[in-house]
Amino acid sequence: MNTHSQPLNERISALMDGDLPAAELDALLADLAQQDSSANDWHLYHVAGDVLRSQALAPQRADLAFLGRLELRLAQEIVASPVVLQPARELPATSPLAHVSANGPWRWAAGATFTVLVGVVSVGMWGGAAPTSPSQLAAVPAPIVDTAALQAAPVMLRDPELDALMAAHQQMGGHSAWQMPSGFLRNATYERPAR
Amino acid sequence: MKRLRLFAAPLFALWMGVLSSSAVAEEVSINAWLMRLHEASRHRTYTGTFVVSAAGQMASARIWHVCDGDQQVERVESLSGTPRATFRRNDEVVTFFPESKVAVTENRESLGLFPNLLKSNTAGIGDHYQMKLVGSERIAGLDAEVVQLLPKDTLRYGYRVWSEKRSGLVVQLQTLDPDGKVLEQAAFSELQLDAPVNKAKLTQMMAATDGYRVERRDLQKTTAKAQGWDMAKAVPGFKPMGCYTRPVALLAGAAGRAEQTMQWMFSDGLATVSLFVEAFDVRRHSREGATELGGATRTHTRRLDAWWITAVGEAPAPTLALFVQGLERKK
Amino acid sequence: MTEPSASPNDVDLLLVERTLAGDQRAYGLLVLKYQRRIQRLVGRMVRDVDLVEDIAQETFIRAYRALHQFRGDAQFYTWLYRIAVNTAKKFLLELKRNPTMSESFLSSAEEDETSRPKYEPSTEETPESELAAKEIAGVVNTAMDALPEELRQAVTLREIEGLSYEEIAVAMDCPIGTVRSRIFRAREAISAKVKPLLEKQTGKRW
Numbered sequence: 132m133n134t135h136s137q138p139l140n141e142r143i144s145a146l147m148d149g150d151l152p153a154a155e156l157d158a159l160l161a162d163l164a165q166q167d168s169s170a171n172d173w174h175l176y177h178v179a180g181d182v183l184r185s186q187a188l189a190p191q192r193a194d195l196a197f198l199g200r201l202e203l204r205l206a207q208e209i210v211a212s213p214v215v216l217q218p219a220r221e222l223p224a225t226s227p228l229a230h231v232s233a234n235g236p237w238r239w240a241a242g243a244t245f246t247v248l249v250g251v252v253s254v255g256m257w258g259g260a261a262p263t264s265p266s267q268l269a270a271v272p273a274p275i276v277d278t279a280a281l282q283a284a285p286v287m288l289r290d291p292e293l294d295a296l297m298a299a300h301q302q303m304g305g306h307s308a309w310q311m312p313s314g315f316l317r318n319a320t321y322e323r324p325a326r
Numbered sequence: 327m328k329r330l331r332l333f334a335a336p337l338f339a340l341w342m343g344v345l346s347s348s349a350v351a352e353e354v355s356i357n358a359w360l361m362r363l364h365e366a367s368r369h370r371t372y373t374g375t376f377v378v379s380a381a382g383q384m385a386s387a388r389i390w391h392v393c394d395g396d397q398q399v400e401r402v403e404s405l406s407g408t409p410r411a412t413f414r415r416n417d418e419v420v421t422f423f424p425e426s427k428v429a430v431t432e433n434r435e436s437l438g439l440f441p442n443l444l445k446s447n448t449a450g451i452g453d454h455y456q457m458k459l460v461g462s463e464r465i466a467g468l469d470a471e472v473v474q475l476l477p478k479d480t481l482r483y484g485y486r487v488w489s490e491k492r493s494g495l496v497v498q499l500q501t502l503d504p505d506g507k508v509l510e511q512a513a514f515s516e517l518q519l520d521a522p523v524n525k526a527k528l529t530q531m532m533a534a535t536d537g538y539r540v541e542r543r544d545l546q547k548t549t550a551k552a553q554g555w556d557m558a559k560a561v562p563g564f565k566p567m568g569c570y571t572r573p574v575a576l577l578a579g580a581a582g583r584a585e586q587t588m589q590w591m592f593s594d595g596l597a598t599v600s601l602f603v604e605a606f607d608v609r610r611h612s613r614e615g616a617t618e619l620g621g622a623t624r625t626h627t628r629r630l631d632a633w634w635i636t637a638v639g640e641a642p643a644p645t646l647a648l649f650v651q652g653l654e655r656k657k
Numbered sequence: 658m659t660e661p662s663a664s665p666n667d668v669d670l671l672l673v674e675r676t677l678a679g680d681q682r683a684y685g686l687l688v689l690k691y692q693r694r695i696q697r698l699v700g701r702m703v704r705d706v707d708l709v710e711d712i713a714q715e716t717f718i719r720a721y722r723a724l725h726q727f728r729g730d731a732q733f734y735t736w737l738y739r740i741a742v743n744t745a746k747k748f749l750l751e752l753k754r755n756p757t758m759s760e761s762f763l764s765s766a767e768e769d770e771t772s773r774p775k776y777e778p779s780t781e782e783t784p785e786s787e788l789a790a791k792e793i794a795g796v797v798n799t800a801m802d803a804l805p806e807e808l809r810q811a812v813t814l815r816e817i818e819g820l821s822y823e824e825i826a827v828a829m830d831c832p833i834g835t836v837r838s839r840i841f842r843a844r845e846a847i848s849a850k851v852k853p854l855l856e857k858q859t860g861k862r863w
Contacts, residue, residue: 163686
């Protein structure tokens, strides 16, 4: 059944009940994740269903504020994970963090917060990793890798598809001067397990 | 470390001389210097503990390396993550996974390519990187020269390299983003040069696949042209280094998937980028664009008609974007 | 009608997969779907409303970290439920061990909010928020009562009885397309009434 002709929010409603053709899922999920209005419909319909089932499920506090608070913490998860040891402006356009919106209910971490956190994390991790001059380098003892900071870092989100390609890339990474020995070692140290 | 020999003293002196001379000689100096690092890594015998830290994650391994004339044998045992031991004899690589009792054998012919790249006149690493001696430091108890290789454009990352003074062996390597922040670091936390390593024993261990299921990961050598692809717009400095088809699933252990994937490799001498081309699959392929996987390695994905193209490499996001955009179907 | 369609569980799984692929907003959709159930669950174990919210937050953070372990063989909510119960137990244990812990934990959790607009402390919110919840429930019930019979029946069979579209079509003796459309119209009508109240809540919090 082709439901493309139906309004978006009707398709969201069908999606919730598992009545959407599999072929349409992806596009709709993408839409849900991108459009604030779609996400709001998703939220409202779920609230309606919850409240119909039990009055105790009525939101006592603002759901979106809960989500906003959670997102700030999630943003730190991302920051603390490897992903973003770089200035915010360099984030790829597809990054969820690029969806920063000042007013929308979907408050993904604001750029300013983000940048500050990046700073903190990188200092913590790399000690004297700032751009160096000879004298700076001489003054800094062996680069300090703050083990605590490294280990406290949470799990990174991974895509198995990309992992496979990355492993393939690293396996063949021998075209670089760094291959010997660091590159080979790096890859042997890093390589993902085969199961 | 009295066991250290003055292995490359003449070359070292030459190198220092070149370093302080004019920019005209720069390319020679970079190539000579890299060549020295390369030779050092091949011809030394050592054991050590190696730590790779890429923002937020850390992995370490123990290494035994022995060189005997032209033969090199190496054993790398992971100290973190899934237990595994990788053995290498020249280009032959076997990785043992004791938990799953799987041994994966590969032939990494690419390992031998590097010196050729340097020797060729067209290598031009000096066209894209500026080398600068920035000081000296002690790493893992050894005196090391610290050299920076900074990119001359924004298409690549910079590197900071700690090279053991007498042998030239790289004891620490950092990959730097354009702001000079460290994206990734690979370093020996402990290193014993000229340690007694028993080559016969390593070779024996490498062959001990009894009780293991041996998996071969065979690569088919091919050319991009034969596969119907061309780089319509070359990314400056990156040269094609080889093209293969391979079953990628074996690498990831992903179930039920063994389609052939084309892997076309490019390098500017220091950075490497792989371009993967697979058949587009709507169930698996949904996310186009850039991703960071942590550390210096990034990816960029794009759908092109019936194909799914992914660039993976140690290069800034825009560089990977150029790669996926530059690829063109010729058939 | 023989085309494969995804069950509601598949939708959760898809959202998990999308999150793992780097789309964080997909995780937000899961949070919007399950946060009320998790809060109610935790609310049965812990009385303090602020603590309930903290534990719920922690639950979703932990679930996020462990998301790659979610295999889709259990329902997402079942999986989340376990994480919530364990998180709440851990909190309660720590509170017991160290009575001052509660204060210090809460204050450290609040640090996250330094970059957000400030809002009034929540001490007096309890009765007010309960009122708000009651108000929402009242509005939903009123909206339900005002629905045409066939819409009310369709949405009841779906949301309260948990029937599938096919079963509802049989029960109501109408095509599946009609079921879909009735449920959708019912949801639209209800959410139109709820929306202003939620916006009011949001305004108060932010």
